[in-house]
Amino acid sequence: MADAVGPKRPAGDMTILIVDDDEDILGLLEILVHRDGFKIVTASGGEEAISKLAEGPNGLVLDLIMPGAADGFTVLEAVESLPFPPPVIVVTGSPSASDLDRASRSPVAKAVIKKPIRQEELLTALHKALNTVPSPPQKPAAAD
Numbered sequence: 001m002a003d004a005v006g007p008k009r010p011a012g013d014m015t016i017l018i019v020d021d022d023e024d025i026l027g028l029l030e031i032l033v034h035r036d037g038f039k040i041v042t043a044s045g046g047e048e049a050i051s052k053l054a055e056g057p058n059g060l061v062l063d064l065i066m067p068g069a070a071d072g073f074t075v076l077e078a079v080e081s082l083p084f085p086p087p088v089i090v091v092t093g094s095p096s097a098s099d100l101d102r103a104s105r106s107p108v109a110k111a112v113i114k115k116p117i118r119q120e121e122l123l124t125a126l127h128k129a130l131n132t133v134p135s136p137p138q139k140p141a142a143a144d
Contacts, residue, residue: 008127010135011037016126017057018042019049019075020091021066025115029061029091032119033126037135046070050078057086059130061122064092064103076106087129091117 016038020026023044030040041057043049047070049062060079064072072090079085090103093115104112111125127133 006131008131008133011127011130011132012039012135014058014130014132015039015041015055016059016061017049017052017055017086018061019044019046019066019072020061020063021045021068022063025063025117029117029122032117032122033061035119036123036127038126038132046072046075049075053078053082059086059126060088061126062088062090064090064099065094073102076103076108079108080106089113089122089125089129091115091122 016033018029034040043052045068046066062072085108087110088108090109090112110129
């Protein structure tokens, strides 16, 4: 896997699609990734994630083992088929060595991280894959 070259971009210029079927983990990942300034889009399953690929995320944080017709492997295949596929950070609680190996062989998977997720490991992998540096999170616009 080649590292990105050139000047580092601010994380606030990047949108990350976070995919996990566990609401609690999805919320935690959203908070962790947003802390470094990334814009966030979430999906609670594989089918929803595949539909949100059309929004053009710059990167994904993807759970592998999810119920339904589209698990994380199906999402990886969908990302691989894109003309300009974004990098994917795979997160998984799967104890299966074959799952970890299969995910790591995907050309779009830039890191495979086992749960429980460590914030520093996740953010380092994202910044490396996207050639970014942290930027202050954007605050929501105040309502008038």
